[in-house]
Amino acid sequence: IGHAFNQQAQRHPQKVAVELDDQCLTYSELFIYVQRLSMCMGHRQNQIICQCIERSIEMVIGQLAILSCGAAYCALSPDDPPTRLHALVTQVGAEVVLVHSKTSAKFDDMFQGHLIDVGLINSHTDYSTNNFGTDHSLRYDSSPDNLAYVVFTSGSTGTPKAVPITHRNFVACMTSFEQLGILTAMDVVIQVAPSSFDVHVKECIGTLMLGSSLVLLHAQGHLDINYLSKTIQQHNVTFFCIVPSHMTILSNYLAEQSEYSRLRSVRKFGFLGEAIIPKTLATIIAHVDKNAVAIYNLYGPAECTLTSVYHRVTMNDIEQGSIPIGKPLISNRCVVVDQFSQPTLIDQPGELLIGGAGVFPGYLGQQHFTEKVLVEIHGTQFYRTGDIARVDRKGLLHYIGRKDHQVKLHGQRIELGEIEQCLLDSSSHVSGAVVVKYNDDHLVAYVQSDRSAEIELREHCRSRLPPFMIPSVFIVLDQFPLNSNGKLDRKRLPTPDFSSAYNRTADAPQSPLQKQVHALWCQILQRESDQISITASFFSIGGHSLLLMQLYHRYVTVFELDANTLTIGQLFQHSTIVDHARFIQLALHKPEHGNDSWVSLHLNE
Incomplete structure (x- = not known):
């Protein structure tokens, strides 16, 4: 490299x-x-x-x-x-x-x-x-x-x-991208993925390895949809890779503002991390030149180097509402196997195995995990993805689901067991922990304990887990529901009630600014005014990162702010109405400061 x-x-x-x-x-x-x-x-x-x-x-x-x-x-x-x-x-x-x-x-x-x-x-x-x-x-x-x-x-x-x-893994992947025309030296690439995503390596190092130009965003800039779209327009970005749920928020914003022209320079869209939303694709196609734009569905676990399988989306895919993950990159091989490790028939579901130049050498210091996921077939090393897929009559792969409890939340891969272990370590009074994905936007933690409180559990998780792995709601139970075999009965776990956090009506907004912020929260979360306390965290009452992006845009519009005076990162770290009102108050009286700049070396060719 x-x-x-x-x-x-x-x-x-x-x-x-x-x-x-x-x-x-x-x-x-x-x-x-x-x-x-x-x-x-x-x-x-x-x-x-x-x-x-x-x-x-x-x-x-x-x-x-x-x-x-x-x-x-x-x-x-x-x-x-x-x-x-x-x-x-x-x-x-x-x-x-x-x-x-x-x-x-x-x-x-x-x-x-x-x-x-x-x-x-x-x-x-x-x-x-x-x-x-x-x-x-x-x-x-x-x-x-x-x-x-x-x-x-x-x-x-x-x-x-x-x-x-x-290096061999990475170069093989980027060479495949170049040979397929997905990413070439002619492209201008915008760096959207956070560093917790392996995709950021492709966006940065891969781009420069191929001789393309790289456009960066400032800290938390990927969550500011106005800034993101303006940057794409100002720098004539041609390659834009993004998580589908994130794109939906951006697409809706551009359509509402009649600003879809900001994406006019983009020639290749790459979607990854989760299932593509056909409705969002239909909106994109309606606003761009479909003859000049390519849309790719990109699939691949981190263990197989960024992208293993790709598909150029067709109008027929969008109309049918089913987007394949496609076929393997030039340097990779894929096989779908049944429970006996035999290849499945056409359209029969099975576990997807990936082989070829992208397969990693094994987890660092965790050989027992490596042995579980790497298998040799006819002299070729394959990675067991744990994903259930099928192959259609055209030879295209279709993703169906998982064979375990691993989930994806807004593109982030999460093993629920890691969160459960964190909860078990929080106190000797915690005798059981179960975390489930609720709808498409939340993690809910069920804790079996006779003394633990939600605030203690949340603080413990905050001190040990990345933000995207912290549950939205913690439900403490004296005893987990069990089935006739004495095992946990997940179906009988209580449904999370986000409204339970709204009942502190004494915490009503006080100042005119708090009342304005409170009203915006009610609009974004679609709640009644007496259901939201000014001391409740946005993330504990039904909010999540994508909704916070929309809330941030409302703040910028209503209070006429910009990214130099109020950052979305501040709102993530301090997530109550009291906090947001305080930051907005400071932003309204903050003088603008210039950014540090890099000194040009003025080197001659």
Whole structure:
């Protein structure tokens, strides 16, 4: 991968490599920054280096520098609590973590290795004094079977699984994308996926490896639908990859505002992470030139390198309301097997197995899990996805569901067992825990305990789990319902009642601003005014990330704010009406501040 980026920088040094709002670096400029940071870290062959950085140009520089010094890149989400970050760093044995000013404090107390502030590479720091490594020459000597990156997936036993991907895996996937015309050097790619998604590696490193141009969003910018759509328009983005539920929110917004022209430059849409919504596709097709636009359904578990199966969606697919996941990439093979591990007949459901160049070498430090998911068939290694699928008469794969309790929530893969184990660890009084997906937008936790309270359970989860894994509702029961065999009867678990959090009518809005915010909550959540307390969390009364995106847009419109004065990240972290009113009040009186910019090196070709 490092060689590929180096070659792109040599072929077209003055081509735009990465942009963020009004900041821009060419390939040659980006290469110089990568070289500086790589020299700072020294030779790190076969090590894993973690990076915890908000969306920024520093994020991309850090990714490439890690690969350039021979190490594997491991992304950490800045949204995760410090306890979880420390556990993940320990799990992969990282001795170096790249940070910037906004994330370094998360590692102050627990991390004993080297913290490197990537922001310093934009200064005139003399890196010769930073002897973190012994060899300061820039090398690209990784072999194809060396690790390129590590991504974490949810683990059913309570510990996340570390999925390593090799250079061979990654290059094979990106080469397939290029050969199929899905992503090429001619594209301008927008980086939407958060770092908890392996797709962000394709969007950043894959884009630059192929010689395309990368457009970044500022922190939490992917959740600001107005900013996101304007950025696509301003930078003439041609390749746009997004989770279907996220696209539905964006599509509805653009249609309501009569601003679908903002997507006019997009030539390729990629949908991944969950089932495509045909109604949303129909809306897209109605507003774009269908003869000039390609829509792809992209499927693939992290263990098989980003994307294993693809399908170019047709008008017939949309009209029928059934979108196949398609056929394997050039470098992959797929087979659907029955309970006896024999290939199924046409349209007969079975477990989907994926083989070929994308299959990972096995979980780091968890050989027992590796043995369960990797199987050899006629000399080829296959990964057992746990997904139930079928093959139609055209040879196209169709996704049906899961064979276990793993779920997808807004594109995020979640093992419910990890949340359940976290709850069991919260107190000696918790004797049982069950987490279920409710509708399409919520996780509900059932806890068997005689003393635990919801607030304690929620705080415990917040300190150990990423935000997308924290249940919306916690229901404490003295005893779980059992069937005649003495096992948990899931069907008899009580239905969550989100209105139970609304009964504190004493917590009514006080100030005129709180009343305005309260009214907007009632509209978004579709609740009566006496059902929402000003001290209740948005996420505990039926709200979720997609609804918060809509609420944020209402705030910006009603109060005439912008992303420089009120960020959606603030609303995520502080989620009551009292909090939101306070942030809006501050935003209304906040002077605008310019962003730090990158100094152009003005390199000549």
